[in-house]
Amino acid sequence: MNTPVTPDVPVETIPSRKKSFWRTLLHQKALLLMSLPFVIHVIIFKYVPIWGWTLAFQNYWPGKKFFEQAWVGFENFRWLFRDPIFYQVLRNTLAMSIIQLVFGMTSSIILALIINEVRLVFFKKTAQTISYLPHFISWVVAAILGRDALSTDGGIVNEILMKLHIIKEPIMFLGIPKLFWWIIGASYVWKEVGWGAIIYLAAIASVDPNLYEAATIDGAGRLRRIWHVTIPSIQPIIVIILVMNMGFLLSSGFEQQYLLQNGRVIDYARVFTIYELDYGIKMMRYSFATAVGIFRSVVSLVLVFATNYIAKRLGQERLL
């Protein structure tokens, strides 16, 4: 404000950076004020708790004061990387997350495309509502439904397969270790497919109708229109959601695996969260549980940045 303004240059394009920054700040003060509560929220609930990471370098024992705790350096991390179960857990978590990510996203996108093509409004609305209702069921209930459906004692899946003469004897699906990842994947898709589709439907709704008209005039059929107009239009959304989901690869799932698992499939069902519970909190090894949490956070951060970078290099939309 102190520097004199040359009259023939518009204010906005003055090359003084500092000045423009303060000016913009003043200009947007209402917006800034509005975002302030959220910034404070994030600081309190996301940044302040990082202080708790100090636990990972201690041999924490409840009831003792901070300075009375024994400091052990990287011992908890060393223990983690030497634990054979760790690699099993890493494998399971990645496998189930990737299955959920790939099938969850593709099924949601396909559902959104199909619903979008339906002309009958009533049917469209009903189908959409039914498909996203399972999202609101808690995993506790969903797991009971799943256990019942897959039961050998009159479960619907076995009944249908037997009526169709595909199998002779009921199969105990939940007792087959190799099948567990896919049961998790399938139940996840069932529960989240409709919910996931909402965002793609919103994206599709904002596609310029002129593009469809032009495509029709050029002789494109329905599938051609989906392929050449709809999908490229929602591609940026797909990439952004992919980048966001990458951050959850190592933290995905607790209730689902915890409630559907049993002793028979434990080698394939144990994910990081269950591992932290069994070998951390339950044994009062809070420091160890924290160390595992830090490991997960760091890997997640790397994954998000890596995906973001790749997306950028490919010339796609990106999050950061």
Next chain:
Amino acid sequence: MKRKNLFLLLLMVLTVTAASALVSAQGTKVFTLFWGEPLPDYPGSTIVGDIIEKETGVKLIREGLVGDLETKVGLMIASGDLPDMLIAAHFTSLFKDAGMLIPLNDLVEKHAPNIKRLYAKHWEQLKQEDGNVYWLPIQAIPYGPDEAKYPELGFFINKKVLKEAGWPRIKTLDQYFELIENYMKKHPTLNGGKTIGYLTLFDSWRNFATTNVPQHLLGYPNEGEFVPVLENGKYVVRQYHTSNAAYAYYKKLNEMYNKGVVDKETFVMNYDQYIEKISSGRVLGTFNQYWQVQEAQEILLRDDPESILVPFPVVLDELIEEYQRDIPYIQATQGMSITTACKDPVGAIKFLDYIIREETQHLIQWGIKGVHYEVDENGLFYRTEEQKKLFLDPDWRRDVFGGPYFYNSFPSLRGIDQNGNSFMPDRQPNLIYSDSQPSEKEVMDAYGIKAFTELYNKPTREKKYYPLWTITIPAGSAAHIEQTRMKDVLNAYVPRMVMSKPKNFDKVWAEYVKAISPLMKEQIKVYQEQIDWRMENW
């Protein structure tokens, strides 16, 4: 966890202030209480509860267990969110390790004459390494021990099977399964459903109902994961998970699984489903500790008395002498405790002192004199047919009478008192037989016994340390990690062994032995030290 810490702390502060505000407002004392078992919420008013509330002016806000106790305990300690009093089965000591329990010695000395008198016999056993007592276990035995109708554990078999086979006395595992298999062949369906030959419970921590069996097949009572064996006058801790008994047991289960006798779902069902299946009367056999099947047995007695469960002391081989019954002991390593969060420890101990005295125990266990029980000319308690009928209904007993809400987990008394009465109505001497149901009597008559425990040898072996399972392994120690790993191996391999094809059994068994063998050394060390300590100090 770390992210939620602050929030939980905040929540804790809020609830604590709210609870203490309640005390002053009503004039009655309010204590919060956590107990590590899943009992439905207190109905608000029960016969026993109302009397206790009136006489003590104490109102309890209970929190029962939902889900897994070990997880709950871990979270409680991590968050520091504590009730005034708590009991969490054998995890209670973790709270002591975290410095969250207050020593009771002085409190008992000054304010609790009844506790002092009735726990006198056990007091030394209750002292921890620092010489303090932190909890009051259930079922103190102040005078003499009692006799029970049902043994602590057994291979249970459906009454229908025994009746049809002409009341045989089952001794070995082979005989047991032969009976079940034959009956199943003749009756593929029962009560409108498929007959279930054998069930074995494998639901989370309750899976000891499956994995504990090899020690019993060798004739031992319930010691836990390991068995102290008397060698040259000294108790040496030995493992049984890879013993020949374990091999024979899992092989038998494997054979029976492949024949369709063992329920296909047995390893994926949870405890509720287990009770439900047994209560349907379709289950022919199951191994368990009696308290785990008691609920189902009570439902069967009411709804399908011909299908009740009868226990047998099954061993591996005719030559093995069984001592499967417990020597009466007190669970010295767990009990009701008062936490550092309690604002009024004196009030709390006075309340517990009131609960433990004989008059209150009679109220909780027997009921009101003249209403729920009668006294004969010799001063012995008994119940009339009508009174008995009331107590047979588990729902009435819990929700209307309310005794279980002040009995389970609370300090309590058992055994025979100075007047010859048993504190537990179903253990009243001479009445065990006459108070039994007609269906139970029929079985007892057929075997010429007056209680099912008479099918077992008397627990005569004197073991001062007994039992091993009440020893707690220090949290987070090498032995503790080893124990978790060992349980993981059992969790993963037991179902695999049982469910594999018979020709693959030996291969899976070899893998199991290889996996579990290196995971016992540290635990044995801890148990041995503690057994030696107990032999010296108890």
